[in-house]
Amino acid sequence: MDGLDSAFQEAIKDIKRLYDSDVPIEERKMILAARKELNRLHGLYVRTAGETADEAADKRTAEEIEEVRRHLEPLGLAPEGTPAAELARLAVVEIMKK
Secondary structure, eight states: OOHHHHHHHHHHHHHHHHHTSOOOHHHHHHHHHHHHHHHHHTTTTTOOTTOOHHHHHHHHHHHHHHHHHHHHGGGOSSOTTOOHHHHHHHHHHHHHHO
């Protein structure tokens, strides 16, 4: 079980325990808000059904690279389709010339 799966299982246990107890409603709201933030920090909202942690990380990486490409391609430093790493290198070369 990877860290994300264990965080997910921990979140489920916490919520079940919360609803099985006699905690006052205002305290439940506060605890649930804290749990929501923990879930966000653990990246539990990133995953979709059936997606592994590695697949989610790969997807985020691909999205970041595509975002870099969208910023660098309009600079006209290289032909369209040039790998993002090369675009970044060329951008650095241009910056260093100034």
